[in-house]
Amino acid sequence: MKDLYKRFLSSEEWLIREEVWNKNLQGVRESQFTLGNGYIGSRGVLEEIPYDAYPGTYIAGLFDSSGAQVPELVNLPNPIDFKISVEGEKLGLVAMDVLKHNRVLDMKKGLLARRTVYSNVRNERFDYQSVRFFSMDDPHVGVMQVCLTPLDNDTNIDVETTFDLSVTNKGILSEGRKNHIKIMEVKNIRDIYYASVQTFASKVYVNYAGILNCCTGDITQNTSERVLHMRAEKGKTICFTKVFHIATSRDVKPRNMKPHALKAVRKAAEAGFENLLKKHVSAWEKRWIGADVILKPDKELEKALRFNIYHLLIAGKDNGSTSIGARTLSGEGYRGHIFWDTEIFILPFFIYTNPDAAKGMLSYRYDRMGEARRNARKRGYKGAMFPWESADLGNETTPPWHRDLDGRIIKIHTMDTEQHINCDIAYAVYHYGLATGDKEFMMKKGYELFFEIARFWASRVLFDKSKKRYEIQRVMGPDEFHPIVDNNSYTNGMVAWNLRKAFELFEENKRCGEKWSRDLSERIRLSDREAKRWKSIAAGLFIPYSKRKDVIEAFDGFLRRKYIRIKELDNNFMPVLPKEATFKDIDTTQFVKQSDTVMLLYLLDGDFSHEEKRRNFAFYDARTLHKSSLSAAISSIMALRTGDIIKASRYLSYAAYMDINNLSGNTADGMHAASCGGTWQAFINGIGGMSVKDGILRFNPLFPKEIKCLKFHIRFKSYRISAEIFRNRIAITPSLKRAKRGVLRLEAFGRLCEAPVGKKTVFRG
Amino acid sequence: MKDLYKRFLSSEEWLIREEVWNKNLQGVRESQFTLGNGYIGSRGVLEEIPYDAYPGTYIAGLFDSSGAQVPELVNLPNPIDFKISVEGEKLGLVAMDVLKHNRVLDMKKGLLARRTVYSNVRNERFDYQSVRFFSMDDPHVGVMQVCLTPLDNDTNIDVETTFDLSVTNKGILSEGRKNHIKIMEVKNIRDIYYASVQTFASKVYVNYAGILNCCTGDITQNTSERVLHMRAEKGKTICFTKVFHIATSRDVKPRNMKPHALKAVRKAAEAGFENLLKKHVSAWEKRWIGADVILKPDKELEKALRFNIYHLLIAGKDNGSTSIGARTLSGEGYRGHIFWDTEIFILPFFIYTNPDAAKGMLSYRYDRMGEARRNARKRGYKGAMFPWESADLGNETTPPWHRDLDGRIIKIHTMDTEQHINCDIAYAVYHYGLATGDKEFMMKKGYELFFEIARFWASRVLFDKSKKRYEIQRVMGPDEFHPIVDNNSYTNGMVAWNLRKAFELFEENKRCGEKWSRDLSERIRLSDREAKRWKSIAAGLFIPYSKRKDVIEAFDGFLRRKYIRIKELDNNFMPVLPKEATFKDIDTTQFVKQSDTVMLLYLLDGDFSHEEKRRNFAFYDARTLHKSSLSAAISSIMALRTGDIIKASRYLSYAAYMDINNLSGNTADGMHAASCGGTWQAFINGIGGMSVKDGILRFNPLFPKEIKCLKFHIRFKSYRISAEIFRNRIAITPSLKRAKRGVLRLEAFGRLCEAPVGKKTVFRG
Structure with a gap:
C-alpha cells in the first residue's frame, strides 16, 4: 500500500513522530499533537477515541462557570470523532492488533497525519491512514480525511462519524466531570450535518456544520448519514473527507449563525481538500517566515525549539481581545486561565514576531480594567489591581480553595498575595511600546494601563516611619514555596521600577504636550503631585539586602530559614530535594521553587552590575529546585550571562525539552506555554544576546559550546530584521515595509553601529 | 428539618437501605436500586452523577449492534440527571462533606428516596432530599423530585437538569465505550424539554419529553430552562419536580411520536406528583398481591427473598414479545442478552404469578423461530435451533471471541456447543402449558415450538451402529468448566425427555382430532413416522452411567478426570478451589462449575428414585464449585429433597443474598436474574414442595429448621391460590375469576385431595 500522505509532509526537521503506540503516553501525545490556529485548539486525539482518550476542543476566550468553582475553558463538541468497525471489531489501537503505527x-504545515495497519481476529489486515488540519487561512474551518484499504479480503465496514456532543470538562474532585453546553439543535440539512450548542452560564452559541464526502474510487458523494454501512473491497481505498465549520455567537450574530455556517461549510467543501490544504499551508508559511529559528549544528535541539514555537504559533491570535492561557488551547490545566506567564514568558515572542497578536494580548488586559479597578476598590486600594488568574470577564478566577483526595480543604492564597501580576503587566506594556514603537496603542491603552497599575502600587505600599522606608507586606513572589512574606525582592524591585518608569513616562508625555496626554491625565485624574509621589516611593522602596552574604535577600528573613545543601541531581541534572527536607515544610527552608531574585535580575538586567548578577545567581541557584516550568529557561539565560556555561546548557535543554519529553509529568493537561516562551527567550535573548535599551536594539551573543549559529527574524519598531548570529559575528539585514532606504541603529558586541536597510551588514565581536 | 419522604415509605420489611456512602459500592448500589416497570429499567444512580457513576437507562428489547461485535442493550439518555451547585461547589457525595446520608x-412501592445533609467549604449545611419512580401504572412515565433546604445561610444555587444525552455503552476492551444513538432533535417547546434520538443500526427512535416544576413555597412554576440560577433562603425548601415521558417508535408511529409525547407529558405533569404516585403505588400493590412471599420467622431472609422478587417484578412485562436478559434491565452484563437463564430460572416465577408475562417471554422465542430454523439449516440440521445468546432479532449473538487485557484472543465456544438451550425452551413451553392450561397459546405457538425443537434434536443425534445407541457428541452442558464433551448427561437426559414428550403430545393432539392439530402437522409437515422416530430415539439415547460409582456420569469419560477433594469452605460456606488445581486446567479435573446431573435430577425429578437423587446429588455436590450464579438455588432444592438439610440452608442463603450482598462480586454489572428466579424456586418448589405432575398441583413441603411458615399466592390453570405452608400443615384457598363454586384437586403430603373454591382448607401431613 501507498503512504498516501507522505507527499504532503515537510522535511524531517519539521516532523514530530510517534512511532509506536504507548497507552501511557496517550494524554501527553494528545497535548503535543494539538492543532490550532489561535481561534481554536484541538487536542491530538486518536480519531477512534480509545479508552482514556481525552478529546479537547477549545475556542480562545470561551469560558463558562456553570457548576464550577470558577469559570473554565469550555470543552466543546469534538469534531474529530471517526470510528470504523469491521464486523463488530473496532479499528483502534486499543482494540485490534497493530502491525504498524x-x-x-x-x-x-500544521498537519497531523497517521498511518496504522491493523490485523483483526481473522488476521485480515487493514491499512488505515488519516490526516487533518485546522485551517490557518480560515480559522473556522477544519478538515479531516480518513482512508481505509482492506489488504486481504472484501469486508463489511461500519463507519460512525459525528460531532461528539458528549464531551465533558474534567473539572476537579469537588466538582466531578461536567458539561458546559446544552444542545440547542441537531439536524441534517441536505448533505450538511448541523449542530448548535450553547454554554450554560456565559450563553454563547457555538455551531458546527459539516459535510462528509465518501470516495470509493469510482463514486464520490456527500452523505448526511453519520453511520454508514459499506462494502470495502480488497485492495481498494475508501476515502472519507470531512470538512467542518465552527463559529460562535461572538463571531456572527446569533440569528445569522445558521445560514452563515451552512454557506461557509458548503463553500469550503466545494473548494475541496487539496485547495483548502493549499491555502492553509500558505498561511502557515507566512507565520513561520517571521517566527522560525534556525540553529546549528544540533538538529535535535533545533526541532525541540521549533516544537515550542509551533505551540506558541497555534496559540497566538492576531488582534482581538483574548489572551493565552498557561496551558494554551491544548488542555484543561489551570482551566485555561491566564497568569503572569502570558505577559512575562509568552508575550516577548509575539512582541518580536507578531506584534499584532501581542497587542491583542495587552488589549485583553486593558479591556478588563473596569474589573481590575473594582478589584482594587474592593480591597481598599486605588488604580487597577489585576487578578492573579483571569478568564473571560477579568474578575479574579483563582479558585478560593481546593479539596484534596482525602477530603481536606486547602485554602489557596495566590489570589490575595501574588500581586506581582500587576508589575508584570506594566512591564509587558512598557516592553511592547519600546520594541514596537506602537505609539497609537500606548496612547490609547498602554499608558493608562501603566499609570493605573502604578497608582495601585502607590496605594499598596506602606511607609515605615521608624525605618523611613516604603515596604510591601504580605505578598507571594513567583517562588510559591514561601507564601505570604514581607518585602519580596522581585515584587519590590519590579514595583520600584514600575513607579519610577511611570513617573518618567508621565513627565515625558507632559513634555510632548499633546492633547491625548492631557486628556488621559484628566480622564484618570492624574496630577504632577501623584506622579512625583511615585518617584519618591520608588526611591524609598525597600529591597532587603544581606550585607553578610552580599546578596539581595529574597524577602525579609529569608536567610533565617534553614539552608540545606543540594547533594544530588536527577537524570536531567535537576536538583533532588535532600532527605533532610520535605515539601510539606519547604517554607521553613531556603529552597525556592523558582528564584524571585534571579527573575528580577533578568527583567531589570541593566540595573545590576555583572558582579551583582554573578553573585546573586550563584547564591540563589544553589537554592532553586526548579519545581516550576517557569524556572529553567530564565535560569539558563542568567547562567549564561554570569558565565556558568554548563548550567546554562543544562537549563536550556530542560526548558526546550519540557513538553516534548514530558519532563514535568503533566504535559497531558496541556502544553506549558511559559516554558515555550521562556525557551524562545533563552535562545534569542540568552544566546543571541538580544535586548532593547534606550530604544536601541542590542545583540551581545553568548554562545555555549554546542551551538555555533542562530538565524532568526524579528520585528523591531517598523523594521523586519533578519539576524544571523555567530559567536563572534553578527549579520543583520533590516527591511522596511514602506521604504527601500533607511538605516537601523543598533548595538552589536557593545558597540553602537548602523545597518542599512535592504543589505546584509556583518559586525564582528 | 423534616424528612419529607418518610410519610411515603412502607414499613421496614419492604425497605432496602443504604446508610453510608461507600464509593466502592457505588456500582453495586446502582444495580440493586434499579427502578423499572418491565418496559424500562433505570439504574439507581445518584442524581449528581459522581465520579465513576454509571447511569443506565434501558428499554426492554431495544438493542443496537453498531460498532459492537454483537447487538447490545442500548444505554439510552439518562433522565435522572440533576446537579446542584452552591457557588461553584457541587452538592454531591464525592464533592462535599457529608454529615448524613x-x-x-x-x-x-418501587420508590427510591434519598436524604443527604451536606456541609460546604464554609461549613454551611444543606438538606438535600429526593425521591423518584418509574410508573408501574403508565410505564412511559417517570417522576423525580428533589428538595433542597439551606440550613444556615441564604445562598445562590445553580441547578442543572437535562436528559443526559452523553451516555455510552461500556462495551468490551476491543470496542471501547461507544454510543448507539444519534441525537435527532433537542428543543424547548414552551415549558416542555423535548429530545429525540435514534439508534444507529436498529433505527429505533426514542423520544423524551419532560416538564420541570420549581416550587419555592410561595411560587410554583414550570420552567423550560435546563440551567437555573436561584436564590435559596435559609430554612426554606425549594422543591423541583421533573415529570418525563419516554417512548419509542415501536410504541408509537414515528410521525405521531412528538405530538403524542408532548400531550402525554402534559397530562402527566398536570396530574401532579401526588396523583402519579398514587396510581403508581396502586399498580404496584396489584403486582405484589400475586407475587409476595411471607416467610416466618427469619425477617432478614424474607427481605432478601423479597429483594429477588422485586427485581423479577420490575423486569417482567405483560404480553408482548420481549424476554428478560440474564442481568435484567439493571446493567450491561452480557450486553442484555437472553440465555437459558430465562426459561429455566426466571420463567417459573412468572408462570405461577403472572402467566401473561410468561406467555410474552415464550412468544419472544416463537416469534424468532424463523431465525432458529435458518440457524438449524445453516448447520445442516432440521427444525429450529435457538441461539445460545439471543437479542432482538433472534439470531445467534454470542460474541465469537473475546480479547483479553494482554491482547490474547479467546474463542468462545458456547454458541456452538451449549445447545441445551433448545431442550430448555421446550421444557419451559411444556411447563407453561401444564401449569396455565393455556390451550390457545399451545395450539398457536407452543406445540409448534416444541415439535420443531424435537425435530432439531432428531437431526442432531448420531446413531452408533456398533453400540446400537443414539449419542450426542461435542456439546457443553451447563457446567462450562468442561467445554466440548460427548453425551452430556443433562443434554442427553433433557433431549430424551423432549423427544419422548414430543411423541406423546403429537399422539395426544392427533387423538383429539381437531382441525388446528391437523393444520399444524401439515404446516410443519409432521408425520406419524417422524413422531415415532422421536420415540425410538428417546428410548435409545445414551446417558452415561458409572456402574462402579453407581451414578450418572456427567459426560463420557468424566470419571477419568482427576478427582480432588474439596478441603476448605469460604466464609459463605462455599467450596474453595484446592491448591492442587487451577482454573486454567480445571477441565482436567472432576470439578464442575455447576452440576449438569443435579440440574437434570431437579427438572425431571419424577423420573428418578429418591435413592438415585440422593446418591447423585452427594456425588456431584462434592465436586461442585458453584462458580455460576445458577448453581446455589438448584443445589439448595436438591439438598433439601435428598435430606442434606445443612447444605440446603447454606445454598439457600447464598442464592438469596447473592446480589444484596454482592457475593459474586459483579452485581455492579447488573442483577443476576437467574439467581433471583432460582431463589424463588428454592422457596416455593424447594421448601414449599410445590410441583405439577400429571396435571395435578402438588405440595410436599420440606422445611429446614429455621423456617416455620411460608405464605404465598400462585396462579394455576384458572385458579388463583392462596397457600400457607407449614412443616406439617397446608392451608389452601383457591379462587376463580369467573366462578364462585368449584373444586381444586391437588396433592398434599402425597395424598390426593380437594380444596373447594372460596374456602380455606387445611391439610395435615
Missing part, C-alpha cells in the same frame, strides 16, 4: 505532526 | 429503596 505512526503519527506525524508536521509543524511547518 | 441515606437512601431507601421501597420495594413495595
Whole structure:
C-alpha cells in the first residue's frame, strides 16, 4: 500500500513522530499533537477515541462557570470523532492488533497525519491512514480525511462519524466531570450535518456544520448519514473527507449563525481538500517566515525549539481581545486561565514576531480594567489591581480553595498575595511600546494601563516611619514555596521600577504636550503631585539586602530559614530535594521553587552590575529546585550571562525539552506555554544576546559550546530584521515595509553601529 | 428539618437501605436500586452523577449492534440527571462533606428516596432530599423530585437538569465505550424539554419529553430552562419536580411520536406528583398481591427473598414479545442478552404469578423461530435451533471471541456447543402449558415450538451402529468448566425427555382430532413416522452411567478426570478451589462449575428414585464449585429433597443474598436474574414442595429448621391460590375469576385431595 500522505509532509526537521503506540503516553501525545490556529485548539486525539482518550476542543476566550468553582475553558463538541468497525471489531489501537503505527505532526504545515495497519481476529489486515488540519487561512474551518484499504479480503465496514456532543470538562474532585453546553439543535440539512450548542452560564452559541464526502474510487458523494454501512473491497481505498465549520455567537450574530455556517461549510467543501490544504499551508508559511529559528549544528535541539514555537504559533491570535492561557488551547490545566506567564514568558515572542497578536494580548488586559479597578476598590486600594488568574470577564478566577483526595480543604492564597501580576503587566506594556514603537496603542491603552497599575502600587505600599522606608507586606513572589512574606525582592524591585518608569513616562508625555496626554491625565485624574509621589516611593522602596552574604535577600528573613545543601541531581541534572527536607515544610527552608531574585535580575538586567548578577545567581541557584516550568529557561539565560556555561546548557535543554519529553509529568493537561516562551527567550535573548535599551536594539551573543549559529527574524519598531548570529559575528539585514532606504541603529558586541536597510551588514565581536 | 419522604415509605420489611456512602459500592448500589416497570429499567444512580457513576437507562428489547461485535442493550439518555451547585461547589457525595446520608429503596412501592445533609467549604449545611419512580401504572412515565433546604445561610444555587444525552455503552476492551444513538432533535417547546434520538443500526427512535416544576413555597412554576440560577433562603425548601415521558417508535408511529409525547407529558405533569404516585403505588400493590412471599420467622431472609422478587417484578412485562436478559434491565452484563437463564430460572416465577408475562417471554422465542430454523439449516440440521445468546432479532449473538487485557484472543465456544438451550425452551413451553392450561397459546405457538425443537434434536443425534445407541457428541452442558464433551448427561437426559414428550403430545393432539392439530402437522409437515422416530430415539439415547460409582456420569469419560477433594469452605460456606488445581486446567479435573446431573435430577425429578437423587446429588455436590450464579438455588432444592438439610440452608442463603450482598462480586454489572428466579424456586418448589405432575398441583413441603411458615399466592390453570405452608400443615384457598363454586384437586403430603373454591382448607401431613 501507498503512504498516501507522505507527499504532503515537510522535511524531517519539521516532523514530530510517534512511532509506536504507548497507552501511557496517550494524554501527553494528545497535548503535543494539538492543532490550532489561535481561534481554536484541538487536542491530538486518536480519531477512534480509545479508552482514556481525552478529546479537547477549545475556542480562545470561551469560558463558562456553570457548576464550577470558577469559570473554565469550555470543552466543546469534538469534531474529530471517526470510528470504523469491521464486523463488530473496532479499528483502534486499543482494540485490534497493530502491525504498524505512526503519527506525524508536521509543524511547518500544521498537519497531523497517521498511518496504522491493523490485523483483526481473522488476521485480515487493514491499512488505515488519516490526516487533518485546522485551517490557518480560515480559522473556522477544519478538515479531516480518513482512508481505509482492506489488504486481504472484501469486508463489511461500519463507519460512525459525528460531532461528539458528549464531551465533558474534567473539572476537579469537588466538582466531578461536567458539561458546559446544552444542545440547542441537531439536524441534517441536505448533505450538511448541523449542530448548535450553547454554554450554560456565559450563553454563547457555538455551531458546527459539516459535510462528509465518501470516495470509493469510482463514486464520490456527500452523505448526511453519520453511520454508514459499506462494502470495502480488497485492495481498494475508501476515502472519507470531512470538512467542518465552527463559529460562535461572538463571531456572527446569533440569528445569522445558521445560514452563515451552512454557506461557509458548503463553500469550503466545494473548494475541496487539496485547495483548502493549499491555502492553509500558505498561511502557515507566512507565520513561520517571521517566527522560525534556525540553529546549528544540533538538529535535535533545533526541532525541540521549533516544537515550542509551533505551540506558541497555534496559540497566538492576531488582534482581538483574548489572551493565552498557561496551558494554551491544548488542555484543561489551570482551566485555561491566564497568569503572569502570558505577559512575562509568552508575550516577548509575539512582541518580536507578531506584534499584532501581542497587542491583542495587552488589549485583553486593558479591556478588563473596569474589573481590575473594582478589584482594587474592593480591597481598599486605588488604580487597577489585576487578578492573579483571569478568564473571560477579568474578575479574579483563582479558585478560593481546593479539596484534596482525602477530603481536606486547602485554602489557596495566590489570589490575595501574588500581586506581582500587576508589575508584570506594566512591564509587558512598557516592553511592547519600546520594541514596537506602537505609539497609537500606548496612547490609547498602554499608558493608562501603566499609570493605573502604578497608582495601585502607590496605594499598596506602606511607609515605615521608624525605618523611613516604603515596604510591601504580605505578598507571594513567583517562588510559591514561601507564601505570604514581607518585602519580596522581585515584587519590590519590579514595583520600584514600575513607579519610577511611570513617573518618567508621565513627565515625558507632559513634555510632548499633546492633547491625548492631557486628556488621559484628566480622564484618570492624574496630577504632577501623584506622579512625583511615585518617584519618591520608588526611591524609598525597600529591597532587603544581606550585607553578610552580599546578596539581595529574597524577602525579609529569608536567610533565617534553614539552608540545606543540594547533594544530588536527577537524570536531567535537576536538583533532588535532600532527605533532610520535605515539601510539606519547604517554607521553613531556603529552597525556592523558582528564584524571585534571579527573575528580577533578568527583567531589570541593566540595573545590576555583572558582579551583582554573578553573585546573586550563584547564591540563589544553589537554592532553586526548579519545581516550576517557569524556572529553567530564565535560569539558563542568567547562567549564561554570569558565565556558568554548563548550567546554562543544562537549563536550556530542560526548558526546550519540557513538553516534548514530558519532563514535568503533566504535559497531558496541556502544553506549558511559559516554558515555550521562556525557551524562545533563552535562545534569542540568552544566546543571541538580544535586548532593547534606550530604544536601541542590542545583540551581545553568548554562545555555549554546542551551538555555533542562530538565524532568526524579528520585528523591531517598523523594521523586519533578519539576524544571523555567530559567536563572534553578527549579520543583520533590516527591511522596511514602506521604504527601500533607511538605516537601523543598533548595538552589536557593545558597540553602537548602523545597518542599512535592504543589505546584509556583518559586525564582528 | 423534616424528612419529607418518610410519610411515603412502607414499613421496614419492604425497605432496602443504604446508610453510608461507600464509593466502592457505588456500582453495586446502582444495580440493586434499579427502578423499572418491565418496559424500562433505570439504574439507581445518584442524581449528581459522581465520579465513576454509571447511569443506565434501558428499554426492554431495544438493542443496537453498531460498532459492537454483537447487538447490545442500548444505554439510552439518562433522565435522572440533576446537579446542584452552591457557588461553584457541587452538592454531591464525592464533592462535599457529608454529615448524613441515606437512601431507601421501597420495594413495595418501587420508590427510591434519598436524604443527604451536606456541609460546604464554609461549613454551611444543606438538606438535600429526593425521591423518584418509574410508573408501574403508565410505564412511559417517570417522576423525580428533589428538595433542597439551606440550613444556615441564604445562598445562590445553580441547578442543572437535562436528559443526559452523553451516555455510552461500556462495551468490551476491543470496542471501547461507544454510543448507539444519534441525537435527532433537542428543543424547548414552551415549558416542555423535548429530545429525540435514534439508534444507529436498529433505527429505533426514542423520544423524551419532560416538564420541570420549581416550587419555592410561595411560587410554583414550570420552567423550560435546563440551567437555573436561584436564590435559596435559609430554612426554606425549594422543591423541583421533573415529570418525563419516554417512548419509542415501536410504541408509537414515528410521525405521531412528538405530538403524542408532548400531550402525554402534559397530562402527566398536570396530574401532579401526588396523583402519579398514587396510581403508581396502586399498580404496584396489584403486582405484589400475586407475587409476595411471607416467610416466618427469619425477617432478614424474607427481605432478601423479597429483594429477588422485586427485581423479577420490575423486569417482567405483560404480553408482548420481549424476554428478560440474564442481568435484567439493571446493567450491561452480557450486553442484555437472553440465555437459558430465562426459561429455566426466571420463567417459573412468572408462570405461577403472572402467566401473561410468561406467555410474552415464550412468544419472544416463537416469534424468532424463523431465525432458529435458518440457524438449524445453516448447520445442516432440521427444525429450529435457538441461539445460545439471543437479542432482538433472534439470531445467534454470542460474541465469537473475546480479547483479553494482554491482547490474547479467546474463542468462545458456547454458541456452538451449549445447545441445551433448545431442550430448555421446550421444557419451559411444556411447563407453561401444564401449569396455565393455556390451550390457545399451545395450539398457536407452543406445540409448534416444541415439535420443531424435537425435530432439531432428531437431526442432531448420531446413531452408533456398533453400540446400537443414539449419542450426542461435542456439546457443553451447563457446567462450562468442561467445554466440548460427548453425551452430556443433562443434554442427553433433557433431549430424551423432549423427544419422548414430543411423541406423546403429537399422539395426544392427533387423538383429539381437531382441525388446528391437523393444520399444524401439515404446516410443519409432521408425520406419524417422524413422531415415532422421536420415540425410538428417546428410548435409545445414551446417558452415561458409572456402574462402579453407581451414578450418572456427567459426560463420557468424566470419571477419568482427576478427582480432588474439596478441603476448605469460604466464609459463605462455599467450596474453595484446592491448591492442587487451577482454573486454567480445571477441565482436567472432576470439578464442575455447576452440576449438569443435579440440574437434570431437579427438572425431571419424577423420573428418578429418591435413592438415585440422593446418591447423585452427594456425588456431584462434592465436586461442585458453584462458580455460576445458577448453581446455589438448584443445589439448595436438591439438598433439601435428598435430606442434606445443612447444605440446603447454606445454598439457600447464598442464592438469596447473592446480589444484596454482592457475593459474586459483579452485581455492579447488573442483577443476576437467574439467581433471583432460582431463589424463588428454592422457596416455593424447594421448601414449599410445590410441583405439577400429571396435571395435578402438588405440595410436599420440606422445611429446614429455621423456617416455620411460608405464605404465598400462585396462579394455576384458572385458579388463583392462596397457600400457607407449614412443616406439617397446608392451608389452601383457591379462587376463580369467573366462578364462585368449584373444586381444586391437588396433592398434599402425597395424598390426593380437594380444596373447594372460596374456602380455606387445611391439610395435615
